[in-house]
Amino acid sequence: MSDPNTSDQTGGAAKPKRLFRVLFALSVALNLLVVFAVIGVFTKGPGARGGPPGLREISAPYVGAFEREDKRAMRAQMHERLPGRSAGIAANKADYSAFLAIVRAEEFDAPRAAMIMEGQMARVADLQKLGREMALARIAAMSLPERRAYADRLQDWLDHKAHKRGKPER
Template sequence: MSDPEATAPPRRGRNRLSLALGLSLAVNVLLLGLIGGAFLSHRPGGGLSDAVTMRALGPYGRALSDSDRAEIRKALRAEAPRVREERREVRQGFRDMLTALRGDTFDAERIAMVLDRQGARVQTHAGMVRQLMLDRLSAMSPEERSAFADRLERVLRHGPPGRDRCPVPPQGR
């Protein structure tokens, strides 16, 4: 007859692995929720709000001039159908996650698939915003890029002022 203790796997390692996987899942869901919530924030007209767009650009968005910010908003409006479709897909991803979480059994593979799809959508959107920023920087004159660099340096040194962007210095600087 075999010894039951000799064939039983060690429980301590399994419990730690389960805890680590659970915590990892919780952090991933939290991050996707934060990103998805910001992504789903939009104006009634269907476009992303200026604040959401500029937050996605971080310090770069705060350092943009009003005219540069307006150009990025204009470019985003041109992308509105794509953004709306991505937003629909993100909402569907959250519905899929809720369905998976409420299932009788925990299906880690299914949840990982939902998280992967949501992550890919967030990456796609981030790539679009990155490209818009790169396009805007490419369209600037050397003087405009230098002024942008000065504003960016101030934002990085002092953080954002009371509003969500760095004030534009007077022309002729």
């Protein structure tokens, strides 16, 4: 009979290394699922059961309180100052393709994957910053009666949304 230790030394050494890689890949996949779930919650807002407010829920009242002409002017300004929508879509597609290649690769490059995600988040942050700057500049240019009217519309928006809580959205 053969010595059981001999067979472990020849063929068994590769098994723990492979098992470690599989476990590591599963761990990374689970971590990414958690990261994407958190990103999804923050970008989509709360689900039917509640949750943290999303970007739209936070920014919508500020934008909604502007007069229609102001909203149109701000939208036109944003279109002038931002790269075209197709450029943003193309950049996101390229990022997703690169991310998928990293995830599918033999060795997972976590720092590179993080850089891709951070780049996408930076584009979103730039858009948010521009919108915030434009809104504040527009409010700063208002007269006191205009600011008060804006504040009243903002209060109406917030009160109206507070009354709708618990009711299904249409």
